[in-house]
Amino acid sequence: MSKTVAIIGMGRFGLSLVESFSKNNIDTIAIDHIKERAEKAGVYTPYLVVCDSTNEEALKEAGVHNADHVIVAMGQDEDFNISTSIVTVIKLKKIGCKKITVRLDDDTFLETMNLIGADDIIFPLKIASDKLANKLSSNSIVDYFKMTNDFDAYEIIVDEDFNELAITKLNARAKFLINILIIKRNGKVVVPNRETIIMPLDHLFIFGQKKDINKITKFFENK
DSSP: OOOEEEEEOOSHHHHHHHHHHHHTTOEEEEEESSHHHHHHGGGTOSEEEEOOTTOHHHHHHTTGGGSSEEEEOOOOSSHHHHHHHHHHHHHHHHTTOSOEEEEOSSGGGHHHHHHHTOSEEEOHHHHHHHHHHHHHTOTTEEEEEEOSSSEEEEEEEOOTTOOOEEHHHHOHHHHHSOEEEEEEETTEEEOOOTTOEEOTTOEEEEEEEHHHHHHHHHHHHHO
């Protein structure tokens, strides 16, 4: 049985979520109180709803309470938006929504959202800034994925002048306290084992604490 996600707020972030879910074949309900914004999501989903998300009856009529997950994706560039997000979460809880994720632009209202019943909080602006900072901090970092507060995953590229090195000699877990999850080489994915050789221009997907990942990126840059 396919999952259904309702996304409230068709700004840039909400619209990008609808697009991403559609690529993963997830049924998505796109909701906004402005018709023109809701209609922009029509490229990605046929389920468009124009309604006030603080109106309990309107949410019920839209079938939001039947969704597996509801994401309140409104930005907080104005006081009106944060108050709307807060009331929206209260109404979603009241009509029995199973899981609610809320976008916040900073942690000012984090405690409030937790108290009124939000299941998860996302900070897209912080994620974007962290991602950019991490990508620019090293020439070898191609991409960055925040996993938890303490652990991150990185895609790094091995320098073209790097000398081939057996993964057993690298001994990444003991020396650097990180794990190499997969290696992407010439468009193919390699699951590393004891026989694997790390080669120039390999893309390594590594997982560990940020302070330890920095050590291994420096290793590949200085080798």
